[in-house]
Amino acid sequence: MAKRPIEKYDFKAFGEAIKAAWTGRKESRKKVSDEMYISPRYLANIENKGQHPSLQIFIELVRRYNISVDQFLFDSPVGKDTNRLQLDALLDNMSDNGIRIVTATAKEIAEVEKEDK
Template sequence: MAKRPVPKYDFKAFGAAIKAVRTGRRESRKKVSDEMFISPRYLAKIENKGQHPSLQIFFDLMLRYNISVDQFLLDKPAGKDTRRLQLDALLDSMSDNGLQIVTATAKKIAEIERPQEMENT
């Protein structure tokens, strides 16, 4: 019996997203590899060549870097995108004082952007 032809998913965008967050956090490939019990070469291939990671490594990287699985696997993302997940993770680590500052800042940004949206419609 012949195998059903199935197109392989392109993991290049996922790898690029992982690399961007990892380097943004100033984490070395060696550090991440050691903590995840994988080889630096395996991580480099995921990041640079879009190698298909194992399901467990895919899941671990998604959680480690707050990357939205919807963003990469669905045509129309159902949940929060990666930037919102990463912002949520930052907010979760803030004190009440920090949250007040972020809330006030977000309100001011919304006030500034609201008139621009009205002009563009």
């Protein structure tokens, strides 16, 4: 039986999102790889060369950095994108005062964007 011709998924965009997430948190590749029990080279290959991670590592990275799988796997993402998931995670850990500040800022941004239209 012949192999089914199927295009191999390119994980480069996912790798770039992972790298941006841990650098944004001011973590090091060594710290991330040590905590995930993987080699720094494996993580670097996922980030820079689009190496396919194992399913377990993929899931751990998605959860660790609140990465939206939808934006990488579907042409029309169904759920929230990565930026919104990461913002939700930040908001979940914020005090009531912080939420008030973020809400006021968001309202002001919405007003300015409405005026620009």
